[in-house]
Amino acid sequence: DLFHSVVVVGGGAGGIAVAASLKARRPDLDIALIDPADMHYYQPGWTMVGGGIFSPAETARTMASLIPAGVRWIKAAVAAFEPERKAVVLEGCRVVRYDRLVVAPGLSLDWSGIDGLPETLGRNGVTSNYRYDLAPYTWDLVQNLRAGRAVFTQPPMPIKCAGAPQKAMYLSADHWLRRGRLKDIDIAFYNAGAVLFGVKDYVAPLMEYVRRYDAQLHFQHRLTRIDGPGRRAWFTRTTGDGGTETVETDFDIIHVVPPQRAPDFVRASPLADAGGWVEVDPASLRHARHPGIYALGDVTNAPNAKTAAAARKQAPVVAHNLLLDMGYLRGDEVAYDGYGSCPLTVERGKILLAEFGYGGKLLPSFPAWLIDGTKPSHMAWLLKERMLPPIYWKAMLKGREWMATPRPGPQGAGKRAA
Numbered sequence: 026d027l028f029h030s031v032v033v034v035g036g037g038a039g040g041i042a043v044a045a046s047l048k049a050r051r052p053d054l055d056i057a058l059i060d061p062a063d064m065h066y067y068q069p070g071w072t073m074v075g076g077g078i079f080s081p082a083e084t085a086r087t088m089a090s091l092i093p094a095g096v097r098w099i100k101a102a103v104a105a106f107e108p109e110r111k112a113v114v115l116e117g118c119r120v121v122r123y124d125r126l127v128v129a130p131g132l133s134l135d136w137s138g139i140d141g142l143p144e145t146l147g148r149n150g151v152t153s154n155y156r157y158d159l160a161p162y163t164w165d166l167v168q169n170l171r172a173g174r175a176v177f178t179q180p181p182m183p184i185k186c187a188g189a190p191q192k193a194m195y196l197s198a199d200h201w202l203r204r205g206r207l208k209d210i211d212i213a214f215y216n217a218g219a220v221l222f223g224v225k226d227y228v229a230p231l232m233e234y235v236r237r238y239d240a241q242l243h244f245q246h247r248l249t250r251i252d253g254p255g256r257r258a259w260f261t262r263t264t265g266d267g268g269t270e271t272v273e274t275d276f277d278i279i280h281v282v283p284p285q286r287a288p289d290f291v292r293a294s295p296l297a298d299a300g301g302w303v304e305v306d307p308a309s310l311r312h313a314r315h316p317g318i319y320a321l322g323d324v325t326n327a328p329n330a331k332t333a334a335a336a337r338k339q340a341p342v343v344a345h346n347l348l349l350d351m352g353y354l355r356g357d358e359v360a361y362d363g364y365g366s367c368p369l370t371v372e373r374g375k376i377l378l379a380e381f382g383y384g385g386k387l388l389p390s391f392p393a394w395l396i397d398g399t400k401p402s403h404m405a406w407l408l409k410e411r412m413l414p415p416i417y418w419k420a421m422l423k424g425r426e427w428m429a430t431p432r433p434g435p436q437g438a439g440k441r442a443a
């Protein structure tokens with residue numbers, strides 16, 4: 026069997042950031058990172074690709090170029106966790122043992138959870154910013170639509186970047202408005218949930234844009250079936266008395282966000298909670314039942330917004346607490362406050378910068394005179410367009426913890442770790 030002191034599962038936003046963060050604190054630590062992917066994607070850029078602002082290539086890097094120096098890359102997929110013997114099993118049955126484990130394989134997009142979707146994706150006006158190869162198709166469709174019906178869907182929570190389904194709608198509508206076509210285009214947003222956005226402070230400013238673009242909102246409508254060539258979509262609507270009915274609509278273009286769940290090998294493992302997500306303590310990010318295991322990113326059951334912004338704040342918390350636990354640091358544990366961020370692209374050139382933690386508490390990174398997160402601003406757009414990509418590639422994935430220094434946890438309030 027292979028053995029490494031620390032094994033990180035997944036080389037996405039959370040996995041690369043935590044490996045870099047561990048190396049920054051402890052350069053001699055023996056770390057292996059397991060991920061089968063050749064490429065790593067900056068998924069927050071895909072909304073911008075779908076809006077014609079970023080090129081797809083700007084959102085992709087080779088995995089090899091991002092694995093921190095000194096970290097061993099095991100290019101394979103993990104198939105199972107065996108916490109009792111401190112091991113993970115790779116596909117093909119190779120075993121990797123560890124002293125400490127960090128779990129960060131993200132979530133699974135369940136495209137086939139919608140009947141008829143896989144066979145029509147990327148054709149017949151059916152698109153999604155949730156896939157690298159399809160986000161450019163969104164922009165093609167938006168540019169080419171002169172008149173007709175544009176439908177946008179949102180699946181049940183939890184999903185990654187809960188604002189992304191409506192961001193696609195606003196950027197598309199803004200383009201049609203500027204081209205004078207909006208009067209000939211009907212926009213409808215079908216949301217499986219009951220509210221436009223989970224933190225109420227942002228709902229009123231978003232509703233202003235919904236009115237500006239004259240978008241029809243349909244809540245508690247879950248997309249279940251799509252007929253691409255026939256240009257029809259079916260939804261299950263939950264009625265007030267708890268019953269359901271089927272609602273049908275036609276479309277010229279449809280932006281679909283697929284249902285999302287924990288990856289199967291996580292759901293089937295002893296690390297999962299009843300919902301399938303990795304069960305962590307929401308503050309320390311340590312596994313709730315298995316010592317020596319941590320998790321971050323989209324795969325955890327912590328009730329934060331599943332965003333790369335959350336992973337940016339979680340990575341140093343996991344790195345610190347794990348090294349403390351290994352005896353490499355002294356002092357107190359640090360706590361993650363649930364920070365997540367969703368830059369809502371309400372129009373080209375303006376963003377409503379939603380930043381909040383556990384319980385929907387607003388956690389602005391900037392003073393209100395610079396960026397007031399409850400008002401759309403050009404400054405927030407510049408942050409998203411010009412600053413967040415370099416912050417991601419050059420700071421977060423390099424273990425330079427700009428804007429992400431962890432605070433002492435509840436037990437250690439006030440005291441700093443050595």
Ligand code: FAD
Nearest residue numbers: 035037038039068069103130131186322323331332333334
């Ligand atoms: P990921 O970054 O998805 O990485 C998971 C990694 O695990 C992948 O490299 C994968 O290959 C690997 N993996 C999977 N299975 C296995 C296995 N069996 N064994 C080993 N490795 C495995 N976030 C924001 O902060 N702001 C935004 O504006 C924003 N917008 C978004 C817009 C869209 C359209 C999308 C799709 C996402 C957006 N996000 C945004 C969310 C953000 O991209 C994710 O929250 C973030 O990438 C989560 O990081 P992660 O490391 O948990 O998962």
